[in-house]
Amino acid sequence: MSQTQFLFSGFGGQGILFAGKFLAYKGLMEERQVSWLPSYGPEMRGGTASCGVILSDEPVGSPIVTRPDVLVAMNLPSLDKYEDAVAPGGIIFADSTLIERKVTRTDVTTYYIPATKMAGENGIPTLANMIIVGKLLAVLDEYKEEGIAATLGKVISARKADMLDANRKALQLGADFE
Secondary structure, three states: OOEEEEEEEEEOOOOHHHHHHHHHHHHHHOOOEEEEEEEEOOOOOOOEEEEEEEEEOOOOOOOOOOOOOEEEEOOHHHHHHHHHHOOOOOEEEEEOOOOOOOOOOOOOEEEEEOHHHHHHHOOOOOOHHHHHHHHHHHHOOOOOHHHHHHHHHHHOOHHHHHHHHHHHHHHHHHHHOO
16 A cells, blocks of 8 residues: 655745645545645644645545655744654655754655745745645656646636646746756
8 A cells, every 4th residue: 555644834824735735636636545634823824834645545544644754844843843753764845945954864865945035036935835845746756747737727716827827837946956
């Protein structure tokens, strides 16, 4: 059975829940079993936010991600809180614009992406989350243009349709980041 547990974490307003929702919808469109469990503080914008996503070939028994295979940390408190929870052999994606320290573990693979800086420099300041998702998909060899376009069509509402191209751009920036 193939199952991957993802944990996205940061502060409210960084698009943590949207990034998780995107990945969950991508899994659904690929006919995988999916769990998406958002969590955020009462203050929402500026408060803590996290989102667990499980993609599996078999039914998901519990939606709670306790030992993520993949961690996306968009700020330092998130890395501090969840670094030790990542499964040995797992992957950590960190926004190095907002996280200055390095991961201390040696049994995980870490990617440092200056996503917030890249988003600002490319005129898409609110899409650092999708830059990291693009890198995540590339690392996992899941970056397929047709699947991404179809998924974006599902998760971006009609009233925000003007954000389609910006999201595509962000995902591509992340996928291309070395």
